[in-house]
Amino acid sequence: MTDQTAYNFAYLDEQTKRMIRRAILKGVAIPGYQVPFASREMPMPYGWGTGGVQVTAACLVPEDRLKVIDQGADDTTNAVSIRRFFQRTAGVAVTEATAEATVIQTRHRIPETPLTEGQILVYQVPIPEPLRFLEPRETETRKMHELEDYGLMHVKLYEDISRHGQIATAYDYPVKVEGRYVMDPSPIPKFDNPKLGGNAAIQLFGAGREQRIYALPPYNEAISLDFDDYPFAASKADHACDLCAAPDSYLDEVITDDQGSRMFVCSDTDFCASRRKAGHVGPMGTPMAGG
């Protein structure tokens, strides 16, 4: 058992949580709009998910069941650390099963399993401003959002097509939310973009270093930007999962030896494990014990 009297519930003090909740409310009221908030110093450096952690901390209640994934996996270092952090400071139950979680904090992926009403998905966002790499001035990008002046966004896509013959953006693909704000969905692969719109869960985005929070309320529309003659295509590796034979999940490519042999496995570990438990076996998989 951890000594919970050392920290307030979920680490942050109540005033801070109140401030973050106000920012979240504003974000939910204006889908896709980046709300500035006073990001606190967290016990992890910038770039390690401080924004997502603050949003999660503000949302957690003692009855919640938390899942944390990093690039789809529950067992990588960051996911483990953040999960342990909340176990220590909030004492909430944790799970690896997407369907059982009430709050899911994710870095750079959306779980394959469709989410339901009542679930909250919290994204860790490095650079919240979709226009940042084209227009470095914050004063200018704010005006562009205010005036819906998004020509520059399409300029970037135009440049991609003229240089590469196709829209080369593979992740961090900008979307237009409810026909108004252009939003950076965090560096999720463009394969995940279709899951953003019409999603039953509340999706919250936290950028700690940049001090912004934004939100995608349930069932809101999020349309990936494209051209009429170069439509958006959610692409993935042309392969099925080697462990569970799933044909339509996002895959990680794993190099298995020095000769360059590789295998493709589901990026979403929980999804893969559930499928294997249900009896699906891929070309390189072995049947799971206790199916």
Place this chain on the structure above:
Amino acid sequence: MITISNLSKSFTLHNQGAAVIPVMAGANLAVSAKECLGLVGASGSGKSTLMRMIWGNYLAASGSIIVGDVDVAKAAPREIIALRRGTLGYVSQFLRVVPRVPTVDVVAEPLLTLGVGADEARGRAMALLAQLNIPERLWSLSPTTFSGGEQQRVNIARGFVHPYPALLLDEPTASLDAVNREVVLSLIEAAKARGAAIIGIFHDEQARARLCDRLVDVTQFTPKAVQ
């Protein structure tokens, strides 16, 4: 068509001790359609000055210059520009053009600004250039390299490509040989016949006799003190 009443002009040279030079006072004349008025007078008496005032290039000190239904002396710049576009033509003594425009485009320009299609405008320009004996091989070159006589003929072509109801001609036959002088004179006669009101300065007595219905001596408008 053109009516001038009580026109006066003086130049004030501020940078030369504010010297005031009165050049015209109480000028009156009128020209109607199908009429050609010749301006005569000694060199420096104000013939070109009067013409430039009608064209709007020089400001009048007082009086009125009515061309059609516009008083050039009081009109706004855009009214004068509209007048120059369709109503008032001017063949000056000097050809002043953009150095890089081909001759045929120089001549066609008045039509293009009126909205005439490019092909038709060039066609009419080429017909006039041929009439004025400008060799075809020169049509695509800029007139800045032409001889004085050739430039004069280009100037004339530009002044006659559109049937202006009013025409100002400043020495149109100077520097022309007999053949081309004849062409120009017949162009002027044709313009007169179709209804143009013309004011011209001709040093050539024969041309004056042939074309002008009346003569006006501008020295009568020169202020007495200067005379």
Place this chain on the structure above:
Amino acid sequence: MWARWAHRWQGADVDTSIWAKMKTQPLLSVRDLSKFYGGRIGCAGVNFDLFPGEVLGIVGESGSGKSTLLSCLAGHLAPDRGEVIFATAEGPRDTVLMAEAARRRLARTDWAYVHQNPRDGLRMSVSAGGNVGERLMAVGARHYGQIREAAVDWLGRVEIAADRVDDRPSAFSGGMQQRLQIARNLVTGPRLVFMDEPTGGLDVSVQARLLDLLRGLVREMGLSAIIVTHDLAVVRLLADRLMVMKGGYVVEQGLTDQVLDDPQHEYTQLLVSSVLQV
């Protein structure tokens, strides 16, 4: 945009009263425009009307206030006094009092601004095609092929070879950059173009080519333009009307050839007589 509209109605026997009214209403009305820097005068008491299709030249030497005036007109500087009334689609509006959002929208559609230094008016890290296409994309163009076609067409009109459409402006010469800036500004058919010394800093032969281009485009598109320059030859070539400024005040204005050939004001006479003849 207006020229296209006017051209359609020319010759047709329709209700010309609206069209005639448009022609006689000024596109831009400036009243008592003034800008002060503490006790110094930037520009003072400027009044004029600009009609559709007119090109106004503003000349003066350094410190005359011409650049300040242009900045106030284009909405880059807030004047201390006066009105700048533009004939918007919804009727005449004082742009000085407009909300910034509305003014920026105007700057994207009906207005264009050509900077003296093309680098100020271009995105140097975006290809030529992207630069020209940006305004189109900003007003909703969503077909890559059509945007590219329009961009190539406009590059041709400003005499930039079509095979440079994917090159960055940093690879262009100064004259080419300036022509690219012009293409970028004119692609959406603005009604009013502000130009700040458009030929400044260019070689003489390049200047000449650019001036010819501007003349052609202004005439073809029926643009109104306000051109600030210190070069009298540029105004004689491009401008219908001329305003001479000294010390922040307009000392003379009128028809270009009249102001240059028969200058009335002492300063104008000095200016005209100072020009070197080649």
